[in-house]
Amino acid sequence: MDELKARILSEGKVLPGNIIKVGSFLNHRIDTALMGRMADEFARHFDISKITMILTIEASGIALASVCSYKWGIPMLFAKKAKSDNIENGIICCEIYSYTYKKNVTVMVESELLKPTDNVLIMDDFLANGEAIRGLTDLVREAGASLEGIGIAVEKGFQGGGDKFRKMGIDIYSLAVIDSAENGTIKFRD
Amino acid sequence: MDELKARILSEGKVLPGNIIKVGSFLNHRIDTALMGRMADEFARHFDISKITMILTIEASGIALASVCSYKWGIPMLFAKKAKSDNIENGIICCEIYSYTYKKNVTVMVESELLKPTDNVLIMDDFLANGEAIRGLTDLVREAGASLEGIGIAVEKGFQGGGDKFRKMGIDIYSLAVIDSAENGTIKFRD
Numbered sequence: 003m004d005e006l007k008a009r010i011l012s013e014g015k016v017l018p019g020n021i022i023k024v025g026s027f028l029n030h031r032i033d034t035a036l037m038g039r040m041a042d043e044f045a046r047h048f049d050i051s052k053i054t055m056i057l058t059i060e061a062s063g064i065a066l067a068s069v070c071s072y073k074w075g076i077p078m079l080f081a082k083k084a085k086s087d088n089i090e091n092g093i094i095c096c097e098i099y100s101y102t103y104k105k106n107v108t109v110m111v112e113s114e115l116l117k118p119t120d121n122v123l124i125m126d127d128f129l130a131n132g133e134a135i136r137g138l139t140d141l142v143r144e145a146g147a148s149l150e151g152i153g154i155a156v157e158k159g160f161q162g163g164g165d166k167f168r169k170m171g172i173d174i175y176s177l178a179v180i181d182s183a184e185n186g187t188i189k190f191r192d
Numbered sequence: 193m194d195e196l197k198a199r200i201l202s203e204g205k206v207l208p209g210n211i212i213k214v215g216s217f218l219n220h221r222i223d224t225a226l227m228g229r230m231a232d233e234f235a236r237h238f239d240i241s242k243i244t245m246i247l248t249i250e251a252s253g254i255a256l257a258s259v260c261s262y263k264w265g266i267p268m269l270f271a272k273k274a275k276s277d278n279i280e281n282g283i284i285c286c287e288i289y290s291y292t293y294k295k296n297v298t299v300m301v302e303s304e305l306l307k308p309t310d311n312v313l314i315m316d317d318f319l320a321n322g323e324a325i326r327g328l329t330d331l332v333r334e335a336g337a338s339l340e341g342i343g344i345a346v347e348k349g350f351q352g353g354g355d356k357f358r359k360m361g362i363d364i365y366s367l368a369v370i371d372s373a374e375n376g377t378i379k380f381r382d
Contacts, residue, residue, distance in 0.1 A: 031269040031305040034262040060251035061270070068258035072224040079221040080251070115221045 003043045003177040006155065007190055009036065010178055016186040020158070028155060029062035029127050037069040040177055044153045047175045048123060050074050053150055055120040057081065057142065059109060059134050063126040066155055070125060079116060081109045081138060094144045098137035101130070109137045111145075118146035129154040129176065132163025139172075151175065158183075159191050193233045193367040196345065197380055199226065200368055206376040210348070218345060219252035219317050227259040230367055234343045237365045238313060240264050243340055245310045247271065247332065249299060249324050253316040256345055260315060269306060271299045271328060284334045288327035291320070299327045301335075308336035319344045319366065322353025329362075341365065348373075349381050 015023040027033040044050075056078040058067035064080050071078035083100075084107060095110035116122070124138045135152060142149045149172065157164045157176035160183070167174045179191035205213040217223040234240075246268040248257035254270050261268035273290075274297060285300035306312070314328045325342060332339045339362065347354045347366035350373070357364045369381035 025302060026305065030272070030302060031267055032258060032261065033267055034258055035265060037258075038262055061254060061272070062250075064251060064254040065258045065268075065270075068222060068224055068227075068255045069262050071222065072228055072259050072262060075225060077221055077223055078255075080255075082220070082251070112215060112220060115216065 003040065005036065005039060006178045009033075010156065010180070011188060014188060016183045016188065020160070020183050022156070022158065022180060022183055022188070024156065029065070032065045034065070034069050037066055038073060040066065040155060041070040041073045043177055044070060044125075044175065045074065048151050048153065048173070050076070050123075052121050053123045055079055055116065055122050055147070056125055057111075057116070057122050057138055058125050059083070059138060062128070066127050067125045070153075079111055081111050081141060083107050083109055094141050096137050096140040096144070098133045101133070109134075109141070111141055113145065116141065116145040116147055120145070120147040121150045122147050123150050124152045125154070127155045128158070129156070129163050130158040130161040132161075132166055135163065135167065139167075156180065193230065195226065195229060196368045199223075200346065200370070201378060204378060206373045206378065210350070210373050212346070212348065212370060212373055212378070214346065219255070222255045224255070224259050227256055228263060230256065230345060231260040231263045233367055234260060234315075234365065235264065238341050238343065238363070240266070240313075242311050243313045245269055245306065245312050245337070246315055247301075247306070247312050247328055248315050249273070249328060252318070256317050257315045260343075266313075269301055271301050271331060273297050273299055284331050286327050286330040286334070288323045291323070299324075299331070301331055303335065306331065306335040306337055310335070310337040311340045312337050313340050314342045315344070317345045318348070319346070319353050320348040320351040322351075322356055325353065325357065329357075346370065 059081040067078045093110045151173035154176040157179045159179040159181045181191045249271040257268045283300045341363035344366040347369045349369040349371045371381045
């Protein structure tokens with residue numbers, strides 16, 4: 003998506019460790035008008051009429067998933083990290099390794115909110131090594147629901163997470179795939 | 193807002209400790225169509241034309257703030273909890289006590305994303321004791337920005353957080369104020 007790539011080039015910063023910072027419009031301050039146009043782009047790729055649930059993970063994925071959910075008229079569900087007081091019994095959960103926090107994190111959804119009849123589109127703002135998305139696919143499988151596809155705003159192609167899902171035959175669509183960020187220069191996959 | 197109150201009565205559950213669970217439509221699975229109508233209700237109370245930034249806090253506040261942001265054409269910013277790798281120097285932060293996690297948590301925004309010229313509407317899905325919202329008002333003050341008001345979906349009136357801000361003369365508008373939840377029966381403030 004050309005508009006997203008242009009924003010990454012004009013506002014993105016590459017930090018040590020190949021961290022790509024796009025907090026001015028994608029995952030801290032949020033340009034929801036841009037997200038509306040990203041929703042339109044996803045809707046050109048995926049058959050939205052088939053989707054009954056958008057699944058994302060806290061925190062920053064909630065913004066993109068919410069705007070898509072609102073525009074498409076489809077409910078969304080976000081997986082929570084770690085256990086909080088107001089989750090009763092009846093959860094589906096799995097472990098993922100968080101590279102941000104450098105430890106295993108439990109992600110969960112309440113089982114009554116994700117049903118075997120659901121056709122799920124997983125969405126997130128960022129995909130790097132793919133641990134978070136792998137966790138979400140596990141939750142979908144555990145619920146007995148169908149995975150229709152994975153929609154990502156920015157994929158760090160050089161970390162391999164996206165290609166892993168492509169090899170598994172999953173329909174994954176990333177609006178911008180960054181193939182290298184050497185010396186602070188961002189290069190996109192064609 | 194009658195529609196929200198009706199949903200709380202039909203789908204909400206009161207758990208021990210007066211925890212009110214509305215995860216089926218407000219803060220786990222999200223009914224973004226309802227949130228669109230909540231945005232309309234907030235826009236009847238607040239002068240949206242004055243607002244330049246919606247400020248919320250991760251995680252579940254992001255959904256409501258995103259839908260309002262998209263509908264109103266105003267950017268949103270969410271405060272993050274704890275320090276993660278991809279936040280550089282230049283942050284505004286404060287401490288809040290999390291009753292969910294029973295410990296102090298640092299909340300922060302990048303200072304370049306919240307400016308002294310900003311007119312801020314703080315939004316969140318839930319208000320109980322008001323610690324999270326108090327933290328957000330501190331961030332607004334620290335940034336030198338103007339606080340225009342606070343918009344809340346569900347206020348637990350019996351925990352006093354909302355009335356504390358009202359006494360300070362802050363324009364706080366909650367779409368549903370729950371004044372008691374004794375024996376599992378939810379009663380709203382008139």
